[in-house]
Amino acid sequence: MVNALRFRDDSAHEEPAVTFETFLGQTNATAVRLEPGDDARELIPHLDRLALIEVSFPKFRDGRGYSAARILRESGYTGELRASGDILVDQILYLRRCGFDSFIADAELDEAAVDRALGRYGDVYQKAADGRSPVWALRHG
C-alpha cells in the first residue's frame, strides 16, 4: 500500500510547489500547485520553466483537474504533472489518460489494484493526452 505513485523515469523534483497566485506574482519558481478553480491556461506562457505542476483534487467528484491536465499537455507541457488529494484507484486510469504521471493520494493505494485498473482496457474509444490510438484509428489502420 502506498500514497505516492510516479510514472516517470527522471528524478523527482525537489522544490516545493508554490500556490498559483504566488507563482503568477514571481518569476523564478519551477513548481506550482493548482486548485480546482485556477485557470490552467494562465500557466501556458510559463510552461518551459516549470518542472512540476501539481493539481489538487480536494474531492474526487470535482473533475475540473482532468480538463486542467489535458489543457497543459495539449499546450506542450512535458514536465511532471501530479494529481494530489482524494485520489482513488478507480480514477487513476482516467487521470493517466488526461496526462497525469504522478500521484499523491490522501488514502493509501493498493499497487496491485492500480496495475489491474491500468491494464484492464486494452483499447480506448477516444483520443486523450496519453497518445493512445482510439479504436476508430485501429479499425481504419
Added chain:
Amino acid sequence: MYKYDQYDQTIVDARVEEFREQVGRRLSGELSEDQFKPLRLMNGLYLQLHAYMLRVAIPYGTLDSRQMRMLAHIARKYDRDYGHFTTRQNLQYNWIKLEDAPDILADLASVEMHAIQTSGNCIRNISSDQFAGAAADEVEDPRPWAELLRQWSTFHPEFSYLPRKFKIAVIASDQDRAAMRLHDIGLQVVRNNKGETGFKFYVGGGMGRTPIVAPLISEFVPATDLLSYTEACLRVYNRYGRRDNIYKARIKILLHEIGADEYRRQVEEEFAHVKTLGLDPPASEFERIAAHFAPPAWESGLPDTVDRSNVDFAQWVDQNVTAHKAPGYAVVTISLKPIDGIPGDASSAQIDLMADLAETYSFDELRVTHAQNIVLPNVRKADLLTMWQKLVDAKLADANIDLVTDIIACPGLDYCSLANARSIPVAQKIAARFADPARQRDIGELKLKISGCINACGHHHAGHIGILGVDRKGTENYQLLLGGSGAEDASLGKIAGPGFDEDGIVDAVERTIEKYRDLRQEGERFLDTYRRVGMDPFKEAIYG
C-alpha cells in the same frame, strides 16, 4: 442496427470483469458504501427504497429480438418477472441483489448490451427519435451519429466527473419526437445549402427544478467537426459549471448565468484549439457505422391499404400506427399503458412476445420511446391485423397512443428514494377516470406527464397537462401544470394554482379537460386551445 466488432465486445467484457471485482471488494467489506457508491453509479446500480435498481442502457432506444429476450430472461431470473421502460429509452429492474449484478452484466454483454454510464455525473445514454430510419420526414437516420457519440463518450477520461449528469439527444426531423431541446445538448441533423450534413447545436436545456428550453448555440456544425465541437461544449462546462450546489450544477444553469452568447464565445474559442488535436474520426469510420443502419430490404409492390372492417382494429390503427417512408409498411407503437397497469412496465412474457413480433414482422427491430412505449418500426400493412390479434391476446393492444391515458409517470414514492409523492396511483386513477375509449378519442391528443418530485423524471414540465407531486407538511400534494410541450414547439407548463390531494388532482384534471371541450375550436388539440385562450378560463374552471 449496430453490431459490435471485437473492439466493442472486448471493452464491454472488460467492464463486466471490472465491476465484478468492485462488487467483490464491496461484499468483502474492503469498500465502504460511500466508496462503492460512485463505482456502482457508473454502472447504473442505484440503491432505492427497497432494493437495488439496475438501469440497462438501450442506446438510442434501439434493440433486436435477441436483446429483448435477454431483458425478459433477466427479469425472470433475477427480478420479479417484469421490467420498467424509462423516459430515457432505457430499462430498469427494481428488485436486484447486489451479488447478482455482475452476472446480469455478463448476460447483457453476451448480447452486446451493458449498463455503462446509465447513472453518475457523466455523459449518459444517447437518446434519439424512436421512428429513426422509418420516419418519412427525416433528413437521414440520426442513429449512426448517436452511435458515434456513444463510442466517443464511453469511458471519456475528461468527462466522467462532470458537475452533474449530461444528456444528449440526436434527431433528424423538424418534428421532434425525442424532446431534443430539453436535453443538455440537443442535436438536429440538417443539410446546408451546399447539401452538406451538419448539426444544429442546442445546449443547456433540461427539466428538473429549473426547466429551460435549450437555446441554439450553433446553426450549423459540419459533420466532420461533431466530436470536436461536442468536446469543446463539454470542456467549457466541466471547467466552469457550478459545483457548489447540486441543484445549480447542470449546464443549463451555466448558460443561464453567463448567457448563451458568452457560452457560445467560449465554446468557439475552445473549439479553435480542440480542432487541432485530431479528435474527429475519418469519414470511413462514420461510413462503417452507418452501414449497420442501412434500411432493411423492404419489399416493393405491397398493398398499401388496410382492411378496416374490424372496428376495434381500425381504432388501434388510427391511434397506434404511423406513416412509414416505404409504401406498404407502417410504424407500430405498442402501448405499455393499460388502464390498470403501471406506465412503462412489461412482464417477461410480454417482453418475449414483443421480441417474437419484432422477429416475425419488423425485420427483427424494436425501439423504446421516451413516452415509455415500444415501437416496431417496419411492419407490412398486410400483417397488421394478424399482429394486432396477438397483441390483444397479450393485453398489449391498448389503442391510446398520445391520448390522455398514455401517461408518462416516474416510479415515484413506490420505488424511488428521492420522491416526495407517489406517481403510479395517480396515473392509474386518471387512467381509470378516462378509461372509456370513445371519451379518450373525443378528447384527442393530450400528453399527460407525472413526476413524483421536483427532479422531473416524469417530464411534468413538458406535459400538455403536467402533475408534480410534492411533500406538503408530511402529506402528498399534487400541483397541476398546463401548457407544456416536449415537441418541436417546446414550451414549459405553468402552475395553475394551489395543489390538490390524490383524488383532488384527478378531479382537477377532469375539470381542465371538460373546459377544453367547451372552448375548443375545430381541429384544436388541448394544447392549441390552451395557447389560444391562456390560463385564466382553466383556472376558473378548476378553482372557480
